[in-house]
Amino acid sequence: MITTNFWVDLFFTVLLRIALWTLYLNLNKLPPIIRHIDEEELWYYRYPSLDSIVPTTYLYLIMICVPTMIFAIHYLCQYKDERTAADILNGVNGLTLAYCLNGLFSGAMKITIGRPRPNFYLRCFPDGYGTDLEKCVGAYHGQMDGRKSFPSAHSSFVFTGMIYMMLYIYHYYDFRKPRAFRSYIVVLTAMLPLTAILVSVSRTADYHHHYSDVIGGALLGTIIAATMQHIYCRMDDDEALDMRRRLLHFPDPVVVVKVEK
Template sequence: MEYLDLVDHVSEISLRLFMYMLFLWIDSQHPFIRHIDEDEMWMYKYPAVPPIIPKNLLFVLIILIPSVIFSVEYALKGRKEDIIKGVYGITLAYALNAILTVVLKLFVGRPRPNFFMRCFPDGYGVDINNCTGEYGGHMDGRKSFPSAHTTFAFTGMFFMTLRMYTLLKIHERNRGQGWRCVLCVLPLVIAVLIGISRTCDYNHHYTDVLFGSAMGSCIAYCTYYVYFPERDQPLDNKQTTL
């Protein structure tokens, strides 16, 4: 799959711009207002604390880590078309994940563990249909399922794990295989830590994170093998450079 034609680039970029605009429009809609019984209110009364991994840091990680890996791949292989395919693949994965995540958040309307404190910042209140907190804050508090941090982390990191699995030739016995395996798994470790952090700062339930990890991994798997259906040469193969 070569990307040497201008039409190919225009098609790929315009698709991502369209999906981004679609995401912005969907994200501006109101979530489903789910009824909350009194006997289940305890699940949503956890404290509202600052996130362990802020949104800005998340996006830095899911952009920086793939950029570093792609840069190393290009330095060792010199195959520009592989880098282009990788960039198009992971950006499409992010776009698909963003739209699916926000659609699920709106349709499910599950309250976050700290929803009560978003609704009543002073800690006092009875009628959750008449929140006294900031409107945007308590409406976002109804978008717990799935965890967007987790879906984005696993989409990007699992995509890069698949790429490293191929490049490092993990499926064959080679010198330093143990080190290669560790390098291959590192992106997934980062994704797992990001997902766990969302339960530690009371922004998500465990099921939000578990579903988000599975969803992000599935999206990454599908998009990776759309752009890399063939078996690539390993990094140490000298005949792959152009």
């Protein structure tokens, strides 16, 4: 039975995530720190300006559709278990909070680091002529976005989602049974980090990010995903108590029943 406390908790849970995501969107509108670039460094930022291989819309579709499919499969396979709905809700809470925190971290780092993108020169001088970067003639938004290279948001977001769902599957799927499907689950789960790697590497192929930007985003997303997955999917009260007993070698509690004569 769903109680009033459930709806109150759900309200504040959703409210927090809306507030965090709104803050992330506003961070994206702030101008970054303007770092000085020597003329000798210009070659590092003169790569061509190409369209994104994986546009932001496709990134959001991956972030939403892949976890939704996995949660749906989890429910269909274990809907008879009374804990399944609660486990899925915990998973959704952890994933959405992970996305919000990743947005805050990556957005704040972008504006405080202010690293130029590989295609920054052509954002500054679309016609390809000019050396004084303090006199850019390109669109202002393009110039400012061109100084937000580190870390790669595509990389951090996709790694947050895919690593979180990979750990989610490994947590809830019992690899001891049925053994016949073990290899299939392993292969299918391996597609999640592979998807994250391919999306991230595409950001270097279209010259929107340096390799170090992608690596930094991948590390950020992986750390956030692992932390949120541990908090929301592993720190169950009964499991935590059982773990403490095993680590401290406490014996299982003994129940003494008095029998009256």
